[in-house]
Amino acid sequence: MSSVRPEYPRPHFDRSHAWLTLNGDWDFTVDPSGTANPRDLAARAQWPQTITVPFAWETEASGVAANWLEYGWYRRTLTVPADWHGLRVVLHFGAVHHQARVWVGDVEVGGHEGGYTPFEFDITDALAGRTEATVLVRVWAPVDKREIVHGKQRSIPRxxxxxxxxxxxxxxxxxxxLEARPATYVSGLALTPGENLDAIVADISVAGPDAARARLTVQATGGDPVTTVAGADGRVRVTLPVTEPRLWSPADPYLYGVTVTLDSGDGTDQVRSATGLRRIETRGDHLLLNGERLYVRGVLDQGYWPHSGMTAPDDRGFVTDLELARESGFNLVRKHLKLEDPRFLHHADRMGMLVWAEPASTGTFTPEAAARFEAQIAPMVARDGNHPSVVIWGLYNEEWGLDWDVPGDPAKQDAVRRAYDLLKSLDATRPVVDNSGWTHVATDLVDWHIYDETPAGWAAKVRSLLAERTTGFPVGLGGGSIVHKLLMSDGGPTPAVPNLNSEYGGGKTSVERGWNQRWQTQELRRHDVLSGYVWTELYDIEHEFAGVYAFDRTLKDSGVSPASAAHADTVLVVDAQPLAPGRDLVTGPDRKAAFDVRISHHGPAPERIAVAAVWGPVLGSAEGLVPAAGPAAVTVEPYRLSEPVHICEGLPDGAPAARLHLLAVRACDGQVIGGTCVDVAVR
Known part of the structure; x- marks a missing residue:
């Protein structure tokens, strides 16, 4: 088996008892004019290059590193295992950008358009009984990507x-x-929790000449097998009761395996999958997970790696990013403008990380571009719908691919509404965001994106949206251009649905970004009506230095403002307007720092919490510092900002500046469960 990404690639639809990886070295050649002849290329003795699959040809990991190449050809020999005799042989591609045509031997077996969705070809007839054949793949990746789905990939023209x-x-x-399966086989398996979270509902599709007579045995972890027969249309729904159900959540990401065994005149097929018993829903302006309030503490993850681009260098790469998100205090990852490799969602399921999933965007609006965008929706649901980690579906982002003009163009509003309606018709179990961050048309969540590096400006914009319920907000488009964005396309009030800030951040240096993360997140926690937020972003990418971590996933200097403190269950909200990193507040002649602090607690039950203060060096850590005993405790209700606690502390003698650490101390056991800090300087 190849040492390049050797793990089974499709755990949500697992036929790993009969598969063979084709990752590794392939022959490769460029085709500048796009006119090469497949018959000539297949027969050519020597090819000029070798490429490592599955890494894009721009990347160092591919061994090619070719930029702005539009046409490329791949070739390799495949050998079918002898024990697959009598089975159908299927060639699978996880994703190819943008358009692929595939030959086996001298037979063209098919083509596919769309750079983020999987596709497959039954190549049995093309093999014509042979166990060895040449596979040839032609790829067209236009440099002008504006009318195709491409997400964050650069285009020329731009x-x-x-x-x-x-x-x-x-x-x-x-x-x-490659996979092997009988002529009659399981072609689809969609798993959803039962209405009362005490069963798994399996919607199974069967294809092939004996589909109408196929016998199915379906079994979930710990349950009895259920036997049934496929309907005339090859579809069947099976309900699998679960005794003593164990609900999936970030705290307990328990997964139920589901196995489907099909017996027909063509032989036996088996597919395995897994899902979790959990319900994600909206109720008024709250998000609920399994009936309990969910507050999203999310982070943007764009799915890029330093030497391998959009492809993880190895399976561990997905796990590392999920671990970094969790260690930084986040409970959700917004996988941005990219249908990520299914292995990522597999790990999110088992690790208990929530996911906001969304397809790639186009770059401009035309009927053809809108159709290509919509073509991703059904494959996205079919591929990723079994994953309990996916709790929010996104669609458009900031009117990208809509020419930044949803309010002014009914055709673009229709495109947004059409995409929303299609997605809801395919999956009504998850909330859908129609156009993240800017003007909404039809949506289950109202979200907005604000970037403002001035504390006063940030606080005013947040207050305007959440406290004053304004119908729009200013957005900077670069070059000093500012436009007013409506929250709803009709200019009216927002519907009674949960409200989220789904992108924010700011700062030129990593210290400034740590400072903004601390203060801006506090400001969001001031408003109880909010259902969560998404910080931009988990790690740097190429020229974009907005991450908590660098591109190589090493932790950046945040001025000792750790993300884990900003995004904790319990956060202290300071009633002050900070001036600058290292100089939040300036004292008067009395050298005293005086302000109020409030407590935002998102635990499951009320807590008695005291706020303790202790001085340390500016930009220093609270580690090892012991607060003075005796502050009075207040009772803090979940998801309700506490009454103010007044702080008045004098700077240490002789110190021109110091950091005042504020610690949330649980009264019952003295444990520190949250905190923040304020850097204080003498005027």
């Missing part, structure tokens, strides 16, 4: 959002593999 776009990802960028 997109409107080119300033935050990255190196393109062209060619095969997700795994390639």
């Amino acid at each position: 997109d409107d959002y080119d300033d935050c776009a990255f190196t393109p990802t062209s060619g095969i960028w997700q795994p390639v593999w």
Whole structure:
């Protein structure tokens, strides 16, 4: 088996008892004019290059590192295992950007358009009884990507959002593999929790010549097998009762395995999957997970790696990013403008990380571009719908691919509404965001994106949206241009649905970004009506230095303002307007820092919490510092900002500046469960 991404690539639809990876070295050649002849290429003795699949041809990991190449060809020999005799042989591609045509031997077996969705070809007839054949793949990846789905990939000519776009990802960028199955086989398996979270509902599709007579045995972890027969249309729904159900949540990410065994005149097929018993829903302006309030503490994750682009260098890469998000206090990852490799969601499921999933965008609006965007929706649900970690579906982002003009164009409003309606028709179990961050048309969540590095400006914009319920907000588009964005396309009030800030951040240096993360997040926690937020972002990418971590996933200097403190269950909210990093407040002649602090607690039950203060050096850590005993405790209700606690502390003798650490101490056991800090200087 290849040592390049050797793990089974499709755990949500697992037929790993009969598979063979095709990752690794393939022959490769460029085709500048796009006119090469497949018959000639297949027969050519020597090819000029070798490429490592599944890494895009722009990347160092591919061994090619070719930028702005539009046409490339891949070739390799495949050998079918002898024990697959009598079975159908299927060639799978996880994703190829943007358009692929595939030959086996001298037979063209099919083509596919769309750089983020999987596809497959039954190549049995093309093999014609042979166990060895040449596979040839032609890929077209246009440099002008504006009318195709490409997310954050750079385009020539440029997109409107080119300033935050990255190196393109062209060619095969997700795994390639073979599978064997009978002529009559399980073609689809969709798993959803039962209405009362005490059963798993399996919607199964069967294809092949004996589909109408196929016998199915379906079994979930710990349950009895259920036997049934496929309907005339090859579809069947099976309900699998679960005794003593164990609900999936970030605190207990328990997964139920589901196995489908099909018996027909063509033989036996088996597919395994897994899901969790959990319900995500909205109720008024609250998000609920399993009936309990959910506050999203999210982080943007764009799915790029230093030497391998949009492809994780190895399976551990997905786990590392999820671990870093959790260690930083986040409970959700917004996988931005990218249908990520299914292995990522597999790990999110088992690790208990929530996911906001969304497809890639186009760069401009035309009927063809809108159709290509919508073409991703059904494959997204079919591929990723079994994952309990996915709790929010996104669609458009900031009117990208809509020419930044939803309110002014009914055709674009229709495109947004059409995408929303399609997604809800395919999956009504999750909330859907129609156009993240800017003007909404039809949505289950109202979210907005604000970037403002001035504390006063940030606080005013947040207050305007959450306390004053304004119907729009200013957005900077670069070059000093500011436009007023409506929250709803009709200019009216927002519906009674949960409200989220789904992008924020700011700062030129990592210390400034740590400072903004601390103060801006506090400001969001001041408003109880909010259902959560998404910080921009988990790690740097190429020229974009907005991450908690660097591109190589090393922790950046935050001025000792750790993300884990900003995004904790319990956060202290300071009633002050900070001046600058290292100089939040300036004292008067009395050298005293005086202000109020409030407590935002998102635990499951009320807590008696005291706020203790202790001095340390500016930009220093609270580690090892012991607060003075005796502060009075207040009772803090979950998701309700506490009454103010007044702080008045004099600077240490002789110190021109110091950091005042504020610690939330649980009264019952003295444990520190949250905190913040204020850097104080003499005027």
